[in-house]
Amino acid sequence: MLFSSRPGEEQNMNVTVPNNLDAFWMPFTANRQFKANPRLFVGARDMHYRTHDGRDVLDGTSGLWCCNAGHCRPKITEAVQRQVATLDFAPTFQMGHPLAFELASRVADLTPDGLDHIFFTNSGSESVETALKIALAYHQARGEGRRTRLIGRERGYHGVNFGGISVGGIVNNRRHFGALLTGVDHLPHTHLPENRMSRSQPEHGAHLAEDLERLIALHGAETIAAVIVEPLAGSTGVLIPPKGYLQRLREITAKHGILLIFDEVITGFGRLGTAFAAERYGVTPDMITMAKGLTNGVIPMGAVAASGAIHDAFMTGPEHMIELFHGYTYSGTPIAAAAGIATLDTYREEGLFDRAAELAPYWEDALHSLSDARHVIDIRNEGLVGGIELEPIDGQPTKRAFDAFLAAYEKGVLIRTTGDIIAMSPPLIVSREQIDELVGTVRDVLATLD
Numbered sequence: 001m002l003f004s005s006r007p008g009e010e011q012n013m014n015v016t017v018p019n020n021l022d023a024f025w026m027p028f029t030a031n032r033q034f035k036a037n038p039r040l041f042v043g044a045r046d047m048h049y050r051t052h053d054g055r056d057v058l059d060g061t062s063g064l065w066c067c068n069a070g071h072c073r074p075k076i077t078e079a080v081q082r083q084v085a086t087l088d089f090a091p092t093f094q095m096g097h098p099l100a101f102e103l104a105s106r107v108a109d110l111t112p113d114g115l116d117h118i119f120f121t122n123s124g125s126e127s128v129e130t131a132l133k134i135a136l137a138y139h140q141a142r143g144e145g146r147r148t149r150l151i152g153r154e155r156g157y158h159g160v161n162f163g164g165i166s167v168g169g170i171v172n173n174r175r176h177f178g179a180l181l182t183g184v185d186h187l188p189h190t191h192l193p194e195n196r197m198s199r200s201q202p203e204h205g206a207h208l209a210e211d212l213e214r215l216i217a218l219h220g221a222e223t224i225a226a227v228i229v230e231p232l233a234g235s236t237g238v239l240i241p242p243k244g245y246l247q248r249l250r251e252i253t254a255k256h257g258i259l260l261i262f263d264e265v266i267t268g269f270g271r272l273g274t275a276f277a278a279e280r281y282g283v284t285p286d287m288i289t290m291a292k293g294l295t296n297g298v299i300p301m302g303a304v305a306a307s308g309a310i311h312d313a314f315m316t317g318p319e320h321m322i323e324l325f326h327g328y329t330y331s332g333t334p335i336a337a338a339a340g341i342a343t344l345d346t347y348r349e350e351g352l353f354d355r356a357a358e359l360a361p362y363w364e365d366a367l368h369s370l371s372d373a374r375h376v377i378d379i380r381n382e383g384l385v386g387g388i389e390l391e392p393i394d395g396q397p398t399k400r401a402f403d404a405f406l407a408a409y410e411k412g413v414l415i416r417t418t419g420d421i422i423a424m425s426p427p428l429i430v431s432r433e434q435i436d437e438l439v440g441t442v443r444d445v446l447a448t449l450d
């Protein structure tokens with residue numbers, strides 16, 4: 001059995017399967033399909049989930065891109081258990097507790113030099129809203145209050161709150177929700193057909209960053225507060241930045257006094273073989289948003305790392321005054337902070353970021369071995385992320401990939417799909433054999449699909 005108790009550990013797998021699934025309105029889920037044929041996880045350990053019907057499922061997605069160190073890791077579990085019995089909650093508005101400061105320093109050690117100020121949130125979506133608000137308030141604090149325009153990118157995913165869906169570029173996440181934020185514009189996405197089957201960064205597309213000059217010419221640089229992009233777009237189907245593209249965005253934003261925000265909710269914490277994508281691509285933005293891997297997904301937590309220049313612009317005026325009117329009840333809450341510290345310890349002690357970098361070539365070869373698999377029209381990879389794009393079924397977009405997801409689950413492998421793209425992002429503890437199993441299962445599944 002793959003999913004085994006650790007030595008000396010009693011495995012508590014008493015499964016209570018609910019007999020009524022109606023009340024839980026599930027997020028980003030085909031609710032009726034799910035409830036007709038539920039897929040429930042009741043336990044997890046390292047690389048595997050355990051299902052309600054007693055099967056082991058290999059996790060090819062780190063849960064939802066969060067569990068970079070694998071599941072139920074003892075150090076993190078123990079830290080949370082200890083913390084919940086020691087200091088359950090403490091306000092961080094006008095009060096503090098040591099762990100929030102410790103975690104902030106630890107995160108600042110991992111972010112690029114100069115991005116040393118950490119604002120805690122509870123999720124990726126909240127990190128995005130926080131970064132956008134800081135950008136607007138920063139310009140106002142410096143007497144450039146006309147800079148209110150925000151620039152996102154087509155196919156960008158920045159969570160589901162109003163700021164995030166406004167700068168985001170995924171039509172289904174936008175079209176049902178009214179006018180969204182005004183004063184938002186979008187860069188073109190970077191997905192070009194000539195880059196098909198590229199390994200790691202594609203050759204073509206750096207010129208797409210020049211579109212920012214067009215938007216600047218259209219709106220006036222003095223009206224633009226910030227540009228936000230995912231350095232590697234995950235949720236929209238694993239789009240890898242073309243060579244030179246991010247560098248060019250950095251040059252143009254710097255030239256015009258526009259802040260550059262990297263949304264690293266997926267790419268943070270080792271996913272690309274470095275702490276952040278900023279390091280991987282050698283481009284330092286003004287702010288980084290993060291979440292997910294910050295606590296290994298164990299307790300919800302996000303954060304924004306901001307530059308000294310941004311932070312210091314707020315530190316003026318009477319000292320008894322609040323400098324930034326923003327924060328969440330749970331910003332830096334003790335249990336999440338404890339989980340975060342134990343998570344960063346686990347990453348460091350096990351050298352997981354380096355491990356991801358070492359495994360990346362094996363991962364790349366394994367993924368690209370699917371280039372002749374049935375229905376596959378493109379394969380993209382970077383670090384321990386992979387995207388496999390399928391030819392859609394005529395008139396039934398997304399169906400083929402969704403069928404692949406269901407069939408893979410039946411065969412004991414968890415993958416994720418978006419549109420007709422399979423996205424994989426296994427925990428950084430994945431073995432070579434498990435990579436083979438993931439990829440082999442995808443091949444088998446595709447062979448059986450219409």
Ligand SMILES: Cc1ncc(COP(=O)(O)O)c(C=O)c1O
Pocket residue numbers: 122123124125126128157158159160230234235263264265266291292
């Ligand atoms: C790049 C990016 N930003 C923001 C988010 C939103 O994070 P959350 O679901 O924690 O709000 C995600 C989630 O996948 C993401 O990938």
